[in-house]
Amino acid sequence: xxxxxxxxxxxxEEEGNKIAxxxxxxxxxxxxxxxxxxxxxxxxxxxxxxxxxxxxxxxxNFGDYLAFLISFVVIANAWFAHHWLYRYVERVxxxxxxxxxxxxxxxxxxxxxxxxxxxxxxxxxxxxxxxxGIQAASQLTFVAIILTIRRDHLTAAxxxxxxxxxxxxxxxxxxxxxxxxxxxxxxxxxxxxLWALNGYFGRLIGLGxxxxxxxxxx
Amino acid sequence: xxxxxxxxxxxxEEEGNKIAxxxxxxxxxxxxxxxxxxxxxxxxxxxxxxxxxxxxxxxxNFGDYLAFLISFVVIANAWFAHHWLYRYVERVxxxxxxxxxxxxxxxxxxxxxxxxxxxxxxxxxxxxxxxxGIQAASQLTFVAIILTIRRDHLTAAxxxxxxxxxxxxxxxxxxxxxxxxxxxxxxxxxxxxLWALNGYFGRLIGLGxxxxxxxxxx
Amino acid sequence: xxxxxxxxxxxxEEEGNKIAxxxxxxxxxxxxxxxxxxxxxxxxxxxxxxxxxxxxxxxxNFGDYLAFLISFVVIANAWFAHHWLYRYVERVxxxxxxxxxxxxxxxxxxxxxxxxxxxxxxxxxxxxxxxxGIQAASQLTFVAIILTIRRDHLTAAxxxxxxxxxxxxxxxxxxxxxxxxxxxxxxxxxxxxLWALNGYFGRLIGLGxxxxxxxxxx
Amino acid sequence: xxxxxxxxxxxxEEEGNKIAxxxxxxxxxxxxxxxxxxxxxxxxxxxxxxxxxxxxxxxxNFGDYLAFLISFVVIANAWFAHHWLYRYVERVxxxxxxxxxxxxxxxxxxxxxxxxxxxxxxxxxxxxxxxxGIQAASQLTFVAIILTIRRDHLTAAxxxxxxxxxxxxxxxxxxxxxxxxxxxxxxxxxxxxLWALNGYFGRLIGLGxxxxxxxxxx
Numbered sequence: 001x002x003x004x005x006x007x008x009x010x011x012x013e014e015e016g017n018k019i020a021x022x023x024x025x026x027x028x029x030x031x032x033x034x035x036x037x038x039x040x041x042x043x044x045x046x047x048x049x050x051x052x053x054x055x056x057x058x059x060x061n062f063g064d065y066l067a068f069l070i071s072f073v074v075i076a077n078a079w080f081a082h083h084w085l086y087r088y089v090e091r092v093x094x095x096x097x098x099x100x101x102x103x104x105x106x107x108x109x110x111x112x113x114x115x116x117x118x119x120x121x122x123x124x125x126x127x128x129x130x131x132x133g134i135q136a137a138s139q140l141t142f143v144a145i146i147l148t149i150r151r152d153h154l155t156a157a158x159x160x161x162x163x164x165x166x167x168x169x170x171x172x173x174x175x176x177x178x179x180x181x182x183x184x185x186x187x188x189x190x191x192x193x194l195w196a197l198n199g200y201f202g203r204l205i206g207l208g209x210x211x212x213x214x215x216x217x218x
Numbered sequence: 219x220x221x222x223x224x225x226x227x228x229x230x231e232e233e234g235n236k237i238a239x240x241x242x243x244x245x246x247x248x249x250x251x252x253x254x255x256x257x258x259x260x261x262x263x264x265x266x267x268x269x270x271x272x273x274x275x276x277x278x279n280f281g282d283y284l285a286f287l288i289s290f291v292v293i294a295n296a297w298f299a300h301h302w303l304y305r306y307v308e309r310v311x312x313x314x315x316x317x318x319x320x321x322x323x324x325x326x327x328x329x330x331x332x333x334x335x336x337x338x339x340x341x342x343x344x345x346x347x348x349x350x351g352i353q354a355a356s357q358l359t360f361v362a363i364i365l366t367i368r369r370d371h372l373t374a375a376x377x378x379x380x381x382x383x384x385x386x387x388x389x390x391x392x393x394x395x396x397x398x399x400x401x402x403x404x405x406x407x408x409x410x411x412l413w414a415l416n417g418y419f420g421r422l423i424g425l426g427x428x429x430x431x432x433x434x435x436x
Numbered sequence: 437x438x439x440x441x442x443x444x445x446x447x448x449e450e451e452g453n454k455i456a457x458x459x460x461x462x463x464x465x466x467x468x469x470x471x472x473x474x475x476x477x478x479x480x481x482x483x484x485x486x487x488x489x490x491x492x493x494x495x496x497n498f499g500d501y502l503a504f505l506i507s508f509v510v511i512a513n514a515w516f517a518h519h520w521l522y523r524y525v526e527r528v529x530x531x532x533x534x535x536x537x538x539x540x541x542x543x544x545x546x547x548x549x550x551x552x553x554x555x556x557x558x559x560x561x562x563x564x565x566x567x568x569g570i571q572a573a574s575q576l577t578f579v580a581i582i583l584t585i586r587r588d589h590l591t592a593a594x595x596x597x598x599x600x601x602x603x604x605x606x607x608x609x610x611x612x613x614x615x616x617x618x619x620x621x622x623x624x625x626x627x628x629x630l631w632a633l634n635g636y637f638g639r640l641i642g643l644g645x646x647x648x649x650x651x652x653x654x
Numbered sequence: 655x656x657x658x659x660x661x662x663x664x665x666x667e668e669e670g671n672k673i674a675x676x677x678x679x680x681x682x683x684x685x686x687x688x689x690x691x692x693x694x695x696x697x698x699x700x701x702x703x704x705x706x707x708x709x710x711x712x713x714x715n716f717g718d719y720l721a722f723l724i725s726f727v728v729i730a731n732a733w734f735a736h737h738w739l740y741r742y743v744e745r746v747x748x749x750x751x752x753x754x755x756x757x758x759x760x761x762x763x764x765x766x767x768x769x770x771x772x773x774x775x776x777x778x779x780x781x782x783x784x785x786x787g788i789q790a791a792s793q794l795t796f797v798a799i800i801l802t803i804r805r806d807h808l809t810a811a812x813x814x815x816x817x818x819x820x821x822x823x824x825x826x827x828x829x830x831x832x833x834x835x836x837x838x839x840x841x842x843x844x845x846x847x848l849w850a851l852n853g854y855f856g857r858l859i860g861l862g863x864x865x866x867x868x869x870x871x872x
Contacts, residue, residue: 016741016742019740019741020737020741023679023683023737023740024737025241026244026680026683027683027686027687027733027737029241029244029245029248030248030466030683030684030687030688031687031690031691032245033245033248033249033252034248034252034687034688034691034692035691036249036322036326037249037252037253037256037326038252038691038695039326040326040327040329040330041256041329043327043330045333045334045337045339045340046334046340046344046348047339047340048339048340048341048344049341050341051341051343051344051404053341054340054341054344054345055344058344058348072323072326076319079245079319080312080315080316080319083238083241083242083245083315086237086241087234087237087238088234094734097734097737098734101730101733101734104690105726108690108691108693108694108726109694109697111694111695112694112697115699116699116700119699121699121701121702122699122700122701122702122708123702123703123704123705123707123708125705126700126702126705126708126709126712127708130700130712186705243459244462247459247462247463247466248466248684250463251463251466251467251470252466252470254467254540254544255467255470255471255474255544256470257544258544258545258547258548259474259547261545261548263551263552263555263557263558264552264558264562264566265557265558266557266558266559266562267559268559269559269561269562269622271559272558272559272562272563273562276562276566290541290544294537297463297537298530298533298534298537301456301459301460301463301533304455304459305452305455305456306452461677462680465677465680465681465684466684468681469681469684469685469688470684470688472685472758472762473685473688473689473692473762474688475762476762476763476765476766477692477765479763479766481769481770481773481775481776482770482776482780482784483775483776484775484776484777484780485777486777487777487779487780487840489777490776490777490780490781491780494780494784508759508762512755515681515755516748516751516752516755519674519677519678519681519751522673522677523670523673523674524670
């Protein structure tokens with residue numbers, strides 16, 4: 001169509017763009033799916049030769065199960081955010097794929113950070129710092145992905161740039177909450193509570209609120 | 219096409235719906251595939267320096283192999299149910315994606331519940347309760363997915379709501395059987411038998427019965 | 437289009453067929469990919485404080501590395517066969533999906549069978565029987581998939597039934613070789629050699645021979 | 655369309671080609687995603703009952719974390735290269751699928767090679783040789799994939815053969831650097847530095863340089 005293109009015709013390039021985007025999304029999905037499933041790999045077996053003792057041990061390990069659930073929600077939220085963002089993305093270039101890979105790195109190390117948080121061998125403030133630091137880095141990297149997509153118009157022409165404002169605000173808010181929680185962890189285990197205050201974990205439960213966005217009405 | 223849409227044109231939104239549904243299905247498939255493959259990760263090696271002793275140890279571990287097979291069938295059935303359901307789904311919203319994620323959580327912890335059931339360290343009634351409780355929760359969550367899809371018309375317009383009746387009935391029946399089996403486990407190991415009576419595991423073998431549904435006749 | 441269809445119009449059913457087939461193929465790919473990657477999870481670390489000793493230990497573990505490679509080729513061949521077969525499949529029904537799931541079960545337990553074969557704790561004939569038995573079952577299940585697809589015309593109308601003859605012959609031949617090798621294992625470790633004689637492992641290397649099938653010529 | 659085709663009509667064959675290519679790409683993506691996520695499975699937990707001691711242990715394990723990051727970048731780069739190459743591939747035959755499978759083998763063993771490199775039990779030159787040898791083999795196999803695709807015209811007709819020159823040059827350069835670094839490792843740990851000099855790890859950071867290739871301008 002455009003004769004001045006020296007090497008590869010525009011249609012081929014465009015078809016290539018579509019496939020490249022699908023692969024990036026697919027690869028991200030696979031990495032996230034593996035990370036979220038590996039979380040459950042080291043859940044502690046509740047031990048006890050009577051039912052009462054086994055339940056007691058179950059409650060004793062409650063912190064481990066809770067940490068698993070928190071990380072499950074953290075990674076699930078990462079997937080939801082990615083799912084929302086790439087809904088309108090039409091093509092990707094090396095730069096956005098590179099930032100996306102750094103973001104996947106923060107996902108891949110989250111099961112490790114969970115193990116550190118759960119283990120009895122690591123001082124709490126350090127384990128908390130590692131976990132919250134990785135999550136803050138994850139949110140900031142995600143903001144970088146959104147900004148790159150918006151700046152380089154990687155979406156369909158009809159998608160207005162302000163579509164992404166909500167995602168940027170939300171990710172920035174989360175990054176700030178994770179960063180603020182770090183110094184608190186040196187004082188008290190209640191640093192966790194800050195995450196909850198953020199409504200972070202409320203997202204999964206409160207999904208219904210914005211379901212009108214992509215919902216019933218065609 | 220519809221001028222009153224403020225932000226994103228309807229076609230883009232529709233294309234986005236299609237991609238979003240595919241990704242949800244894909245992500246679910248990946249999680250299920252990983253969970254079902256991880257099941258085999260801790261199968262006990264049959265030990266013995268003579269063939270006879272090794273086979274003896276193999277039979278000795280029979281309970282472990284059986285538990286693996288049961289969990290394989292349980293997760294395979296979950297996949298079949300998901301496969302059947304999403305066949306007609308055309309779009310997803312945050313709420314259904316959220317419930318789907320909770321459902322995936324029950325899949326992700328099934329290998330863990332299998333390890334508890336198999337281990338010698340946990341009192342049988344407690345291990346059984348954990349396993350059956352997770353499966354009942356899985357079935358009830360699945361019913362919630364079906365009801366949400368039906369209520370919010372997330373299928374093609376031509377798919378009549380009663381299409382889903384069979385799925386709802388089946389999942390509810392399974393949930394009930396799993397829940398009833400729990401108190402029985404405090405009496406006897408034969409609580410397992412109840413699952414079999416349900417014809418639950420007969421589904422995989424008896425697949426041919428309803429093959430006419432999607433079969434040869436175009 | 438066809439008024440006599442009571443519930444779901446034919447076009448929706450057909451679109452559903454296409455998606456259902458894609459999901460089955462996709463799910464199979466994911467399971468095979470995980471199984472083949474998990475193989476490498478327990479490769480023994482060559483130990484030694486000098487380079488010479490570490491290389492010596494590497495050679496000492498040669499059997500383990502070889503078993504890994506054999507299983508890699510076995511699972512890779514399973515994927516190639518699946519890849520070839522589903523190339524022309526247009527729809528799947530519950531029965532073929534069920535048999536496919538049993539086939540996936542044989543893939544999922546192959547890393548386990550490899551660990552048994554490699555371990556020093558299991559008498560060789562028993563370990564060999566387990567491995568070869570699983571592979572024979574895998575090949576026979578695969579034949580059952582091909583026969584079901586052919587009988588129920590799950591391919592495009594234009595694909596002649598004899599297309600599948602080569603696949604049936606090959607899988608049957610492999611099943612027979614695996615079954616024959618079992619009694620030999622009670623005599624000698626050279627039972628392995630029978631697999632090689634079959635040209636089984638020659639397939640990967642000799643791929644070029646039949647590349648004209650789907651090759652350069654459009 | 656072409657009456658002389660004896661068995662399968664050309665359109666079916668072409669549709670089959672498209673699906674076969676997608677599956678190969680998909681399967682590769684899944685294997686790479688699993689390998690990259692498994693890397694993090696054995697990251698050492700930083701231990702210490704005070705924050706200071708835990709951070710000290712974290713720094714003490716720095717080599718392990720660095721090796722994880724190096725392998726993450728190595729596998730990520732493998733994915734980027736694969737992503738770039740298959741962008742224009744339209745069909746695959748058995749031979750290219752076979753070479754692709756050998757290439758995947760080098761990916762699958764990379765987490766293992768990382769564990770060897772990180773472990774204290776293996777003499778450094780041997781561990782380094784194993785790692786660098788696998789990476790050199792990976793790059794050379796990748797060159798073989800590119801050459802096969804170019805020779806057998808597996809791309810769309812409009813893609814000029816010289817499109818692939820850059821990829822061949824880059825992979826060959828990497829293979830050479832990895833091979834040269836091996837004898838150096840018998841002298842000094844600074845053999846690692848050679849990899850960095852190559853700008854190998856600079857690729858991920860310096861992505862922006864060639865983003866104009868598939869970037870903003872439609």
